[in-house]
Amino acid sequence: MTTGKVTTDHGTIQHWIEQRGGTPARVKSTGDPSGGGMLRVDFPDRRGEDRLEPISWESFFETFDERELAFLYQDETADGHESRFSKFIERAHAHSSSSDGAGHGHKPSAQAAHSGPGKGAAGHKKPGRPHAKA
Secondary structure (H helix, E strand, C coil): CCCEEEECCHHHHHHHHHHCCCEEEEECCCCECCECCCEEEECCCCCCHHHEEECCHHHHHHHHHHCCEEEEECCECCCCCECCCEEEEEHHHCCCCCCCCEEEEECCCHHHHCCCCCCCCCCCCCCCCCCCCC
């Protein structure tokens, strides 16, 4: 099983997303004029584009930090292909970290693992909508 990594480092997150052709986004109607909303990564070939709206990296990371999120991601699939699996999690649930903010060896939960790589899984919400703070 391929393990995931966890980071809060803005540079690492932006590089990983852009390297895979993604852009910062939020779910439409979850933000207010000052920003916020449910964060997502929008990939060009992803279905459901009509539900997302692009946001700036500044707005993305402002919301990311305000909500005390961490980025769970996978570099490669089990068969060695580039993975696009990612998920926003609460920092309190990010068990491992290193000095650069990138934890290594953190295994995704069963809920995270089921969405699989290459499906634009970024930001799937956990039950109870923990990231939809008003």
